[in-house]
Amino acid sequence: MPRPVPAATAALQVLRYLSERTSPVPAARIAADLGLPRSTTYHLLVAMAAESFVVHYPDDQLWGVGVAAWEVGQGYTRQAPLTRLARLPIARLVDSLGLSAHLAVLLGSEVVYLVEERAAGRARLVTDVGVRLPAHLTASGRAILAGLSPAQVRALYPSRTNLVRRTEVGPQTLAELRGLLAATRHRGWAEEDSEVTEGFASVAIRLDSPSNLAAVAVTWQSPLEVDVAVVLDRLRTTVATIEARLR
Known part of the structure; x- marks a missing residue:
């Protein structure tokens, strides 16, 4: 032995x-x-x-x-059920909208992108597989954070110094972040506009998965060429498809 x-x-x-x-x-x-x-x-x-x-x-x-x-965990992630089962529905979402979409998971106070599907002819995004961004600035992160308990959010953001910014916009106080998350919970989807990259906006919906720490988002360069209601409708369908696959 x-x-x-x-x-x-x-x-x-x-x-x-x-x-x-x-x-x-x-x-x-x-x-x-x-x-x-x-x-x-x-x-x-x-x-x-x-x-x-x-x-x-x-x-x-x-x-x-x-x-x-x-990085070591990526050896598993590349074969993990969530990534494998989400890739095709997200690709179909991109094809139907002509907009880029991605899957991200929460890691501490950041989100890590596991699936990135880019629409042909669209501007390149900062998001890519393996990229980490502050969760409170991204639509994906807000969708996930909105599903956490107040105690969990406080643990991730113990002070306002944790609320870093990438552009001139974004929550500056914990009260402002709590307000954003409350609004996200109320409507069932998250949004951000020019908080990750100036001139780009996103909407996201959290996956009802065993960990509840994943979300799917759609990103576009403003102005949006289709009705946001259409984007949300197809995003909900995609999320439901992934959830059914996971079950």
């Missing part, structure tokens, strides 16, 4: 622990929750950070999941 490697086991435990948190945590809490010596935990975190599997936030003395962990 192969001999266990305690350091490797502990590193994997730390990585799994961090991946299950909704926000970064201090090293002392990691050590306490996993039953590891503090010195061992610290050395593991430093080694893992050197390889980008975890990231250190020095201002807050917190640790979170790093980009390398996500």
Whole structure:
């Protein structure tokens, strides 16, 4: 029987622990929750950070999941049911509207794009498979955040300093973000306009999936050439198709 490697086991435990948190945590809490010596935990975190599997936030003395962990996960994501089952319905959505569409999932306070279908002849978007963007600025992120509890949203956005901006527009206070999410829940879909890229707008609907942490969005360069009601109607149909496939 192969001999266990305690350091490797502990590193994997730390990585799994961090991946299950909704926000970064201090090293002392990691050590306490996993039953590891503090010195061992610290050395593991430093080694893992050197390889980008975890990231250190020095201002807050917190640790979170790093980009390398996500990149390794792509080996699974490329074959994951959600990605595989969503790709064809999203491609059909793009063909029917002549607009670009994508599937994104929530990772901490960011969204990661897993499926990107671009409409022919349309301007290139900043979104692409593997791209990460602040969740509170994107329609996909808002659709997902609106389905979280107030406590979960507070954990992801503990202060207004977490509300970064890419353009001149976007929520600047936590109260403003809560208002946007409340409006999203009320109407059943999310929107953004020029908050990711100036001159581009999106609408998105959250998937009713086991994790409820995914959404499908349609993006266009303003002005929109078709009625937004038509976009939403076809987007709802696409989301329902993906949900049925997942079931």
